[in-house]
Amino acid sequence: MKPHPRTARTTEIPPVWAPSTLAEARRTLAEAAARFSDTPRMDAERLLAAWLQRPRAWVLAHPEAPFPPRLVPRWRAARARLRLGEPLAYLLREWPCYDRTFTLSPAVLIPRPETEALIVRALELLRYRPQPRVVDVGTGSGCIAVVLAAHYPEARVTGVDRSRAALTIARANAQRHRTRVQWVQTDLLAGVPGPWDLIVANLPYIPTAELAELRVARQEPWLALDGGVDGLIPLRRLLAQARRALAPGGHLLAEVGAAQAQQARSLAKAFFPQATISLHPDGAGRPRVLEIALPSDV
Ligand SMILES: C[S@@+](CC[C@H](N)C(=O)[O-])C[C@H]1O[C@@H](n2cnc3c(N)ncnc32)[C@H](O)[C@@H]1O
Incomplete structure (x- = not known):
C-alpha cells in the first residue's frame, strides 16, 4: 500500500533559536533594548542578574556560562517588550x-x-x-x-x-x-x-x-x-x-x-x-x- 501523501514526508519544523550562553542572552537582549534605551547593554545585564539572582558583575564575569533553558520563555517575552520600548523597571518589576x-x-x-x-x-x-x-x-x-x-x-x-x-x-x-x-x-x-x-x-x-x-x-x-x-x-x-x-x-x-x-x-x-x-x-x-x-x- 502506498503511504498517504500527508504522512509520506515528515515535516521539518525549524528549531526556534534560543541563547545557549549568557553572552548570547546578553547580546540579544541588548539588541532588543537598543532602539529605546541609552544603556541597552546595562539593561540586559540587569535583567539577567535579576533572573539569575546574581550580582551584575557575576553576569559580566561569566559570559560562557550556560543560559538556563527554564529562562527561555522569560527571555523571549522580555525581548518582545524591550523592542516595544517598555521601560526596564516594569520588566524588573522593581x-x-x-x-x-x-x-x-x-x-x-x-x-x-x-x-x-x-x-x-x-x-x-x-x-x-x-x-x-x-x-x-x-x-x-x-x-x-x-x-x-x-x-x-x-x-x-x-x-x-x-x-x-x-x-x-x-x-x-x-x-x-x-x-x-x-x-x-x-x-x-x-x-x-x-x-x-x-x-x-x-x-x-x-x-x-x-x-x-x-x-x-x-x-x-x-x-x-x-x-x-x-x-x-x-x-x-x-x-x-x-x-x-x-x-x-x-x-x-x-x-x-x-x-x-x-x-x-x-x-x-x-x-x-x-x-x-x-x-x-x-x-x-x-x-x-x-x-x-x-x-x-x-
Ligand atoms: C508623579 S506621580 C508620583 C508618584 C510617587 N510619589 C513618586 O514620587 O514616584 C504622581 C501620583 O499622583 C497621583 N495623583 C494624580 N492626581 C491626583 C489627585 N488629584 N489626588 C491624588 N493623587 C493624584 C497619581 O496617581 C500618581 O500616582
Missing part, C-alpha cells in the same frame, strides 16, 4: 529609590532620582519633630511615604492617591519594608484634612499638550504625569487645600519641573503670604523642590 528598592507595576510611576532631593529635605525636616503627622500626596509606588516611615517609625505617615491600583502597590511596598503607613484613596487632601506637620507631594507637572508628544505618556500612567494646561493645576489645587490642612509651624514640600520653579514659588507666595518660601536643587543643581515653611504663630 526599582531603587533613595535607600531601598520598590515593587512596581505599570500602574505606578517609576521613581526618579530627582525625587530623592525631596526625600532628603523631608528627612532633614523630620529630624527635630517628635511624632510628626506626615502626608504624602500622590504617593504612587509609596516610595516617599515608605522611606519617611522607615527612617522615622514614630512618625504618623499617611499616603494618598486617586488611583486604587497605585495604592495596592504602595501597600505592598510598606509590607516589603516593614513600615506602618495608612493608605487612603482620595483626591489630594480631600479625604485627609489634617492638620499635617509635613505635606510632601510629587504630583503630576507636565503640561498636557507637551505630555501628548512624549513617549513616557505611552509607558507610564497618564494620571501620574498630566499636570493640566500649564502643568501646575494639581499644585494649585493642593496649595488651596493645604491652607487649611497645614499645621502652624508645618512644612509643605512639592517636587516641581525646573522650568516651572519660579512660577511655583510665586503661587506658593500667593497662597501662603505669611510663609517662608524656598527652592531646593536636585542632584543636577536645577531647582526642583518647592518648600513652604509656615510660622508657628499663624
Whole structure:
C-alpha cells in the first residue's frame, strides 16, 4: 500500500533559536533594548542578574556560562517588550529609590532620582519633630511615604492617591519594608484634612499638550504625569487645600519641573503670604523642590 501523501514526508519544523550562553542572552537582549534605551547593554545585564539572582558583575564575569533553558520563555517575552520600548523597571518589576528598592507595576510611576532631593529635605525636616503627622500626596509606588516611615517609625505617615491600583502597590511596598503607613484613596487632601506637620507631594507637572508628544505618556500612567494646561493645576489645587490642612509651624514640600520653579514659588507666595518660601536643587543643581515653611504663630 502506498503511504498517504500527508504522512509520506515528515515535516521539518525549524528549531526556534534560543541563547545557549549568557553572552548570547546578553547580546540579544541588548539588541532588543537598543532602539529605546541609552544603556541597552546595562539593561540586559540587569535583567539577567535579576533572573539569575546574581550580582551584575557575576553576569559580566561569566559570559560562557550556560543560559538556563527554564529562562527561555522569560527571555523571549522580555525581548518582545524591550523592542516595544517598555521601560526596564516594569520588566524588573522593581526599582531603587533613595535607600531601598520598590515593587512596581505599570500602574505606578517609576521613581526618579530627582525625587530623592525631596526625600532628603523631608528627612532633614523630620529630624527635630517628635511624632510628626506626615502626608504624602500622590504617593504612587509609596516610595516617599515608605522611606519617611522607615527612617522615622514614630512618625504618623499617611499616603494618598486617586488611583486604587497605585495604592495596592504602595501597600505592598510598606509590607516589603516593614513600615506602618495608612493608605487612603482620595483626591489630594480631600479625604485627609489634617492638620499635617509635613505635606510632601510629587504630583503630576507636565503640561498636557507637551505630555501628548512624549513617549513616557505611552509607558507610564497618564494620571501620574498630566499636570493640566500649564502643568501646575494639581499644585494649585493642593496649595488651596493645604491652607487649611497645614499645621502652624508645618512644612509643605512639592517636587516641581525646573522650568516651572519660579512660577511655583510665586503661587506658593500667593497662597501662603505669611510663609517662608524656598527652592531646593536636585542632584543636577536645577531647582526642583518647592518648600513652604509656615510660622508657628499663624
Ligand atoms: C508623579 S506621580 C508620583 C508618584 C510617587 N510619589 C513618586 O514620587 O514616584 C504622581 C501620583 O499622583 C497621583 N495623583 C494624580 N492626581 C491626583 C489627585 N488629584 N489626588 C491624588 N493623587 C493624584 C497619581 O496617581 C500618581 O500616582
